[in-house]
Amino acid sequence: NAGVTQTPKFQVLKTGQSMTLQCAQDMNHNSMYWYRQDPGMGLRLIYYSASEGTTDKGEVPNGYNVSRLNKREFSLRLESAAPSQTSVYFCASSEVKFWGALDGYTFGSGTRLTVV
Amino acid sequence: AQSVTQLGSHVSVSEGALVLLRCNYSSSVPPYLFWYVQYPNQGLQLLLKYTSAATLVKGINGFEAEFKKSETSFHLTKPSAHMSDAAEYFCAVSDDQGGKLIFGQGTELSVKP
Numbered sequence: 001n002a003g004v005t006q007t008p009k010f011q012v013l014k015t016g017q018s019m020t021l022q023c024a025q026d027m028n029h030n031s032m033y034w035y036r037q038d039p040g041m042g043l044r045l046i047y048y049s050a051s052e053g054t055t056d057k058g059e060v061p062n063g064y065n066v067s068r069l070n071k072r073e074f075s076l077r078l079e080s081a082a083p084s085q086t087s088v089y090f091c092a093s094s095e096v097k098f099w100g101a102l103d104g105y106t107f108g109s110g111t112r113l114t115v116v
Numbered sequence: 117a118q119s120v121t122q123l124g125s126h127v128s129v130s131e132g133a134l135v136l137l138r139c140n141y142s143s144s145v146p147p148y149l150f151w152y153v154q155y156p157n158q159g160l161q162l163l164l165k166y167t168s169a170a171t172l173v174k175g176i177n178g179f180e181a182e183f184k185k186s187e188t189s190f191h192l193t194k195p196s197a198h199m200s201d202a203a204e205y206f207c208a209v210s211d212d213q214g215g216k217l218i219f220g221q222g223t224e225l226s227v228k229p
Binding site (some may be wrong): 041 | 125150159215216219220
């Protein structure tokens with residue numbers, strides 16, 4: 001099925017460990033996004049990539065890095081995990097027209113990360 | 117900067133009753149507006165979207181929303197709630213450049229038998 005695939009689905013890290021969350025989409029979308037979801041706070045944008053080769057910070061980028069490896073793949077890296085990064089992480093993709101029209105996101109199923 | 121406010125973090129209705137989930141946005145330009153639904157332990161699924169065509173937008177599962185520019189609102193409704201509608205619902209607005217979505221805090225809908 002077409003869509004957005006995230007790996008892993010669950011992860012437990014110790015404080016200070018690093019890891020990379022993987023995301024791939026097969027809809028040929030130009031834009032990709034990483035959000036985190038915390039209770040009562042909705043979804044907050046961490047980083048996004050408007051097109052292959054470009055990345056930009058969102059609302060909560062501190063402690064994270066991203067790589068837009070190609071049009072399909074957009075990874076999120078935690079260099080030194082902290083308990084405050086315990087969250088559910090969602091990757092999404094979308095086709096954004098040059099005039100700004102947005103069709104809406106397709107979301108992955110999420111990665112539930114716990115940092116102890 | 118754009119923002120979106122969902123009134124009520126929890127809404128409870130009886131099966132068969134009207135569902136009304138409220139969303140207000142701040143925007144200086146006509147925005148794109150979306151409603152998403154999230155079932156437990158799943159990703160978000162698009163319910164419906166407003167993109168400056170008809171002000172009354174029909175979505176999946178019997179949901180609809182009306183764009184009211186004068187009230188800067190985009191409330192989600194369903195005439196008759198079903199047990200399977202129990203989920204968390206998110207309203208989202210596009211940013212000024214149109215490429216990113218800003219989400220509300222979410223409203224958890226409970227449906228009582």
